[in-house]
Amino acid sequence: MGHLADLLVNAGHNVTVFIPEMDNIEETGTKLAQKIIKMKGLFNVVEQITNFDAFNEEISSYSARRSEDEGMVIYCESILKKKEELEILKNSNFDLAFSNMIDYCLQGIIKYLGIEKQIWISTGPLPEGPLWFLGIPLPLSISPLLQQTTMLGPRMNMMERATNIWQFALSCYSVIQTLRKENELFRSYISPDFPSLDKVLAEVDLAFVYNDEFLDPALPTLPKVISIGGLGIKPANYSINNLGIKLVKAIESSKKGTIIFSMGSITDTKFFNKEKWQNILKAFSYFEEYSFIVKISAGDKFTQEYTKNMPNIHLFEWFPQSDLLGM
Known part of the structure; x- marks a missing residue:
C-alpha cells in the first residue's frame, strides 16, 4: 500500500494515508505521501490473530479464521467509536479511496466518509469472500480455497472436491456472521439506515490484486479485477x-x-x-x-x-x- 501511495504522489496526486493501527508498528510504508493520519488506541487485532501456536498442525484453519474474524469485528467497533476522528477525514472530500481486503469494515467506513469511488486491494490471491461480492464465480471442482484445501491444486479427487465444498460452506458461514455483526455496528454507531455492507462491497469500482495471474490458480475473472504484481518494485540495481x-x-x-x-x-x-x-x-x-x-x-x-x-x-x-x- 505504501508503494502504491508513493506511485500516486509521483503521478501528481495529493495522497493521504490513513492508518487505523492494528499493532504498535511505527512504519507507514510510504515515503512521499503528503499526509499520514494514524488512529491510535484501537483493539490489537494482530495479537488476537497470532495468539495461537503457528506450528500446531492440529489447529483447524476454520477455528483460526473465526478467531481472526472475531478480532476484526472488535477492531471495527474500536474504529467506529472514534467518530470524531473519522469526521476529520470526512471533511477532506477525497475523490478516491484504496482499502485492503483484510476485512469489510473499511469499505463501510469509506461509504460513511462520502467517498464515491473506491478500489479494493488484495495482497495475495483473491479470497472466496471478495470473489462472492465482486460477482466472480468460483468453480469448486477445480479451484481450491485459501483455507485447508489450498494446497490441493486443480486436480482433485472426489473426496478432495467434497472437502473443498465443505470448506466453502464454512467460509460462507464465517463471512455471513462477520457481516451481520459489522452491519449491527454501523447501524449502532453511524446510522440506523446505514446500507448493508454486502451492498457496499458490490459497488466497489475496481479490485487491484498483487499477484501474477500465471502463478495463481485458474479462475474466471472480470475487467474490474486488475493484477498489479510487481508494482512499485524498482529496477534491479544489486550492490x-x-x-x-x-x-x-x-x-x-x-x-x-x-x-x-x-x-x-x-x-x-x-x-x-x-x-x-x-x-x-x-x-x-x-x-x-x-x-x-x-x-x-x-x-x-x-x-x-x-x-x-x-x-x-x-x-x-x-x-x-x-x-x-x-x-
Missing part, C-alpha cells in the same frame, strides 16, 4: 554496498554458504511456540559451516537471548532481500 556491514560480515563468516530464513514480514516471531522455535534454531546451530540469516520481529528478546551463543545464527529485523538474493 553489496546496499547490504550493510553487519550483513556482509554474516555472509563472509560462512565456510560453505549462507541460508536465509524468513517467515515473512507479517509474521511476528514473538508469538511462536517457544519449544518448537528453539528446536528450529538449535537445528540451525548444528550446521556450523553455514551462516543462517534469520529474520525476527522487532522486540523479540527471547530469540536474541536464546541465540547469543550460536555464532552461525545472525538475527535481523529487516534486510534488503532483493540485494541479498541478487548477489
